[in-house]
Amino acid sequence: MDRWPLWVLIFAFIVDLAVRVIAIIVIPRNRRPTAAMAWLLAVFFMPYIGVLLFLVIGNPRLPRARRRKQEQINEYIAETSDQLHFGTLRPHAPQWLRSVVAMNQNLGALPISGDNGAHLISDYQESLDAMAEAIRAAEEHVHVEFYILQSDAATDNFFRALEETAARGVPVRVLLDHWANRWKPRYRATIKRLDAMGADWHLLLPMQPLKGRMQRPDLRNHRKLLVVDNKVGYLGSQNVTDSSYNLKKNIKRGLHWVDLMARVDGPIVLSLNAIFLSDWYSETDEILSDIDITTPGVGTGDLDCQIVPSGPGYEVENNLRLFLALLYGAQEKIMIVSPYFVPDEALLLAVSSACDRGVQVELFVSEEGDQAVVYHAQRSYYEALLRAGVRIWMYRKPFILHTKSLTIDDEIAVIGSSNMDMRSFGLNLEVSMLVRGEEFVAEMRAVEDEYRSLSRELTLEEWMQQPLRSTVLDNLARLTSALQ
Structure with a gap:
């Protein structure tokens, strides 16, 4: 066999060296050290x-045009934020x-408001049916935005409520993530049903190169929210799908x-609703000027609440900074519920420092994983967490x-769509709600107690008996997990 000519080998060496040198210059710029x-x-x-x-997938940002839209939205909300300072806040906040x-507010533009009601629904089907009843009571508009939206037996009541409401002439607007739904069962049936009812629906972050709609393929809109008439959310x-997600592997x-x-x-x-309107504008270039976001509904409680949006349209990880600040503010108790807990250095340090x-500090996770890579990445942190004193x-x-929830002491809670992992911090559009109020935290504590009763505690002794192959796979x- 003839050898490669010397000049080819020299050229290959120079190209290889150039790639490595350029990588050292380009990759670490404005990137977390672990990711770099x-x-x-x-x-x-x-x-x-x-x-x-x-x-x-090396650029964890949305296209420039989308980022500019997010900036415009933030500017608009900031200009009108005085009109969103509603209600009387509880006294004596730390x-x-x-x-x-x-x-x-500086990061996401949305202020805190008082005199809100908030209650938890932990039963899967009960939640779907409660949203359906809220939709049936709509008089002005229904705004639906979910990462996964499927018409199936479990969600039929939800979809029938949309159909009945649309038939009365109430505008029904729907947003669903493209990539998360496109390859799921019942996608075509769901779209046909939305079309048949006359819903105004659009795909979030669509991957449609032939239509000139492209971005990093794994950037996703992970938000889950429903707004009815600016009164109930x-x-x-x-x-919005069956609890098995209708996937054969899950059913098996x-x-x-x-x-x-x-x-x-x-x-x-x-x-x-401002979050929905911003996502609607991002996907459609349509400003829903007929939607009033300056006249609040009456709350059934006196909770202080603040919506915190986050995602690759923002300059920093809004959700991560929220979590870090709360963890460092905790004085007595931290309860973390996250199916995918893959912390960066800052979050791991905040948790261990709290201990x-x-x-x-207690962490609730699943014994079994549905996403292999994230599941094993999460497991790689168990030893450090257990040694720090986390249960x-x-x-x-x-x-x-x-x-996905976080409770701090007996007064503060966060609930929303955001996991505590690299994807939710840097790649997904998420929405979280900060709540101050002992009664809401008491509801969270009841849910945590239920989760604890249905869980088993992992001990350091048990964990140290993991086989070497599991440790290698986890690491x-x-x-x-840091490739962002």
Whole structure:
């Protein structure tokens, strides 16, 4: 066999060296150290594949046009934010919490409001049916935005409510994530049903290159929310689909998702609707000027609430900063529920520092995972968490604990769509709600107690008996989780 000519080898060496040098210059810029190191390892060990992946998914930002739209939305909300300062706030808020609220408004433009009602719904079907009844009471508009939206037996009541409401002439607007739904069962049937009822529906972050609509393929809109007439809203972790997601692999394994939704009323619904209106504008270029976000509905409680949007349209990770600030403010108790807990260095330090301060910290996760890479990446942190003093509760299979919540002491809670992982911090559009009020936290505590009763505690002794192959797999997954 003839050898390669010397000049070819020299050229290949120069190209290889140039790629590595350029990678060192380009990749770390404005990127977290963990993400930069993971990308550099990918490029150095798999030069061609690593470079290709970086070119395709190396930019964790939305296209410039979309980011500009988000800036316009923030500017508009900031200009009208005085009109969103509704209700009377509870007195004697901790000073550190006031600064957190100010940070949230600076990052996401939405202020805190008082005199709100908020209640939890932890039963999966009950949540779907409660949203259906709210839709049936609509008089002005129904705004539906869910990561996954499927017409099936479990959601039939929800869709029938949309059909009945649309038939009365009430505008029904629907947003659903393209990539999350396109390859799921019943996608075509769902779209046909939306068309038949006359709903005005659009895809979120569509991947349609022939229509000139492209962005990084794994950027997703992960939000879950419903707004009816600016009077009632729902948000949380639950998608509008059967608890098995109608996937054959889930049905075969007997997997069912466990979720938590919050029903809200009062001024906070205006902020929730502002999120929908911003996403609607991002996808359609249409400003729904007929929707009034300056006249609040009457709340059934006196809770202080603040909506916190986050995602690649913002300059920083709004949700991560919220979580960090709350963790450092905790004095007695921290309860974290996250199906995908893959912390960066800052979040891991905040959790371990809380333990060092004597704060009780508990983490609820699933015993069984539905996403292999994230599941193993999460497991790679268990030893450090257990050694720090975190109590880890593993919700027993075949259920996937999908709730995303955080409670601080006995007064503050966060509920929404955001996991505590790299994807939710940097790649997904998320929405979270900060709540101050002992009665709401008491409801959260009841849910946490239920989760604890259905879980088993993972001990350090048990964990240290993990086989070497599991440790290797976990650590490899941990490296890939940082590729953003």
